[in-house]
Amino acid sequence: MFAPVPSKPDLVAEEHALLAFWRDRRIFARLREQVAGGTRWSFLDGPITANNPMGVHHAWGRTYKDVFQRYHAMLGHDQRWQNGFDCQGLWVEVNVERDLGFTSKRDIEDYGIAEFVSLCKQRVLTYAARQTEQSIRLGYWMDWDDPEELRRLRDLLAAEPDASVTVEGPRGPVTDTVEMIVGRLGMPEVGGSYYTFSNENNDLIWAFLAECHRRGWLYKGHDTMPWCARCGTGISQHEMTEGYQDREDPGLTIRFPLIDRPGEALLVWTTTPWTLTSNVVAAVGAELAYVKVRQGDRVYWLGKGTLRQALQGPFEVLDELPGSALEGWRYRGPFDDLHAVRAAFATSGRAGGAFEHHIVLWDEVGEEEGTGIVHVAPGCGAEDFALGKQLGLPMIAPLDENGIFIEGFDALTGRDVRDTTDQILERLRHHGFFYRLEPYRHRYPHCWRCGTPLVFRLVDEWYISMGPVYDRPRSELTADEVDASLRYQIMEVVDGIRWIPSFGYERELDWLLNMHDWMISKKRYWGLALPIYDCRACGTVEVVGGREELRERAVEGWEVLEGHTPHRPYVDAVKIACPGCGAPVERVRDVGNPWLDAGIVPFSTMHYRTDPAYWETWFPADFITESFPGQFRNWFYSLLAMSTVLRREAPFRTIFGYATLFGEDGRPMHKSWGNAIEFDEAAERMGVDVMRWTYANARPEDNILFGWHAADEARRELLVLWNVYAFFVTYARVAGWTPDRPAPALDDRTGLDRWILSRLAGLADRVGDRLADYDLDAGAREISRFIDDLSTWYLRLSRKRFSRSSDAADRDAAFATLHTSLVGLARVLAPILPFLSESLYRNLVVAVDAAAPESIHLTSWPAPELSSFRDPGLEDAMAVFSRAVELIRSLRSQAGIKLRQPLARAWITLTDAGVGYSDDMLGRLADEINVKEIVVIASDSDLVERRVKPLLPRIGRRLGAAIPAVMAAARDGTAEIHADGSVTLAGVTLAPDEVEILSSPRPGTAVAHDEGLVVVLDTTVTPELRAEGEARDLQRAIQDLRREMGLAVDERIDLAVEEGPAVERISPFLAGIGAETLADAVAVGPVPADAAFGEVAVESGTLRFGIRRRDGAAS
């Protein structure tokens, strides 16, 4: 027997109960055993950064991952089920620094790199454990580590990293030091999620970098880079776009006095005053016009086109020269007395003499902003640097890695660049260089991690060359040209991948075409140790391809690294012999870009090096999915780049991208804005199935607005399903029905039964197709439509068959049909709503069938076993019928005749689509619209008057200007309809296929039409019909009273109706009312004193009645 079901479910409590059930009964483990050896479907997880609790936006992506994996499991596909954690990089460092109250890299070095790195690892383990718990709560099935075990390892790592520890792996216990066990997490012998800080991950990146070096693509660049002074690291092009923000800077105009033209000065504009300390030359455009102007007793030179924007106050133009005429003019800079400037200029001048500031020509100079004369500081800007290199200018690099002025800058030395503006302005004013200061708003790059405005610094960084960009379409490139350019090789790989949504393909190609060389170095502590050995003695660069190779080549320091993961500081101690000169070389101190860590996972997690057969089996992944904003240049890019270098083939076949999650108000979720929802809060308040349903219905290419209201909408939809389920269970229990009762054969069931089963079979087919095509929202829409059909059509029309049927066979057919529908629906829902579907299944199947699999997640996709139910003709017919009912209801509403009032008849015409109906459907239909009779007719000609609707798309081109008159005639009804179906309007004859004939009602009827379907309703209410309607009113009132009294659905009553004129009219119906309201005795007379009293107003008076519980009758 089914367990009773509450009418309002506690979804959250149910979810917790099922989590316990799955855990206790090892359902997931058994699913894996069940599909082991099946056809392989390879999903590769994009690692989540284990640095904070997961958010509801992660739950969106994880819903996709879980749905598609579960769907494939239901198809019997073997899978890897490996979650990934992204572990290394600045994300983690920034948080650990914050926890420790650090503000600079010096703090870290004072604290100790080893200790700092250990804290980073501990933080990763903390949040890996946390996110694991949250993912499990979401119902996300993966090969999860035990969160307690992760926390234990974390604590051991803090206390005793070199102590021996044993963990339980899939192939038995594994013993190693704590540090090394942590480094082996996710490896085959330890199992569980993969961690990008693992030894194997780092090792394979070394192999990748060595391969890049072997091909000559790895190089050290000396360039002016965007730099975050807080983090003390360069920012690569990949990271730049994340951090553009509007910012207000000083828009400063200053004077550069001309040495050879006394009393005259150049006007120069800058938004970064600190770079003036490093000014070397001033640039003008050769083609631009420059003017000499007088303001008071001052004379300035500036671009003619900038006069209006640059000058303050009245001026007089004295002279005009082309920019080319200014070349070579010497000027004095504002910081020429600084030691650093003097030193840089001392020997850089022509013929080895001292360098002097002068004007150079530069075609980059424009007049849109500033003064048309550009201050150039090659040590402080990328484009300045390029110009400086081209002209052989001296370079002044004023900042250290923390953004502090280095020695040689007098009072500025030791000061932070971020707060020297006032000091510099003061100095400019004092020495007469100042002209004008105005705030200037512009988009300026900021550090994407900490939000600090970036500065530009001259530094050495390591790059992977992306190869040349050719000035021709890809189709015209030769094989040699492609071989020489990594970017084009990646593009070829991209061609072989399916991108969902499709614009992803274009966007990735666009990024590849425009991207610069990949800067892979970071001057930080926690991350991949770049295995680059840059010999100071002879300049030879060597890259070590793995830990083993390093051990073999080490000439000193190996013992320091021995027993440690390949992280700083231990790895820094190892030196190798320079292959060029033999000198011992140490590793460059840089760590790697974290996207290297995530990009190698198609190799590291698929045992590329250790188990080639396994790798062959699972590579490439069939499917990956991540949020696409940003990932085109991050994970997607690094996956493609690394796989292209190592294999020149795609690491995945299909990529599915989804957009961004915002708060309900359309803004990014932000705690201080009050629109943020924590994952845990969402899970415990709305339930994860509601969350999953919200995500399942979202269009992935659109941003999702997530909040409590959206969740309520999703919940309402699920409650409809729950209501159907609760209805079924309630009446199955009353009737004692269980599935082991033999069900009538399909052919012996009603059209309605066969219809819903056909719909179910179609549902399973279509949802399966959609899920196989990674089109979850379309699948969810199919399910919504089915739930609606099941509830508002099938069940609505079938209710009496469950509760008050005298035909046992028909009742059994109804129960069997609804049971099949609910179980089938649950199985289709299982990948999407693992909890709700399990809840239904456990009660509808497991509770009554000991032989059934004990979890819905151990059942297979139901489409094959349902396919015999398909009957498309029946579905078409039902679509017509349901549309007819809608139209009739609408007619009643317009006519002011409520549904409870019976009417004599309705007529409907049936189109071709409707001919598959069965007779019992007509009967249900008559009940549903409360008419005595439905007459199916071939033509509506006798019932209606005609109106003509010209089909504009057909006639528009032909008639042109005659259209307005034709349309007016159609509206007036002055149309001549000919026997052949053609129509004459306003003197123009239209062919039958150029018009649609509509129908309008005759008196006493109402008519509605839709797509060729016509329904006509006889709206005449005869006295007999009126009386019957009043009887229904009475019945309704009695049922209401029963409810007020709190009677059980099967409790019996005595009914008394007071005498009166109204009663006379309804007396023929009293017996029927008694049956419907479970009244054993129906009396016309005074209402007993102990009865509950009710009344209802009808046309002929008021009906008064009383009911009372029939004592003892129930027992």
Next chain:
RNA sequence: GGGGGAGUAGCUCAGCUGGUGAGAGCAGGCGUCUUAUACACGCCCGGUCGGUGGUUCGAGUCCACCCUCCCCUACCA
């Protein structure tokens, strides 16, 4: 700065190669149905389709210009 997208009901969005009363969901109002008991269904309210001009018999849809927002991209001082 370049490229792309979008501005349609209070909110979130549909509106196909131009066709003449502009749609859905939610919110609001009204009603209906029901021993699925407050679930569901129906109806109504509500829009000068960002602005201006143009092409056309006809423009939310095509063209031009302008305004606002978003995304991508960029070495501009």
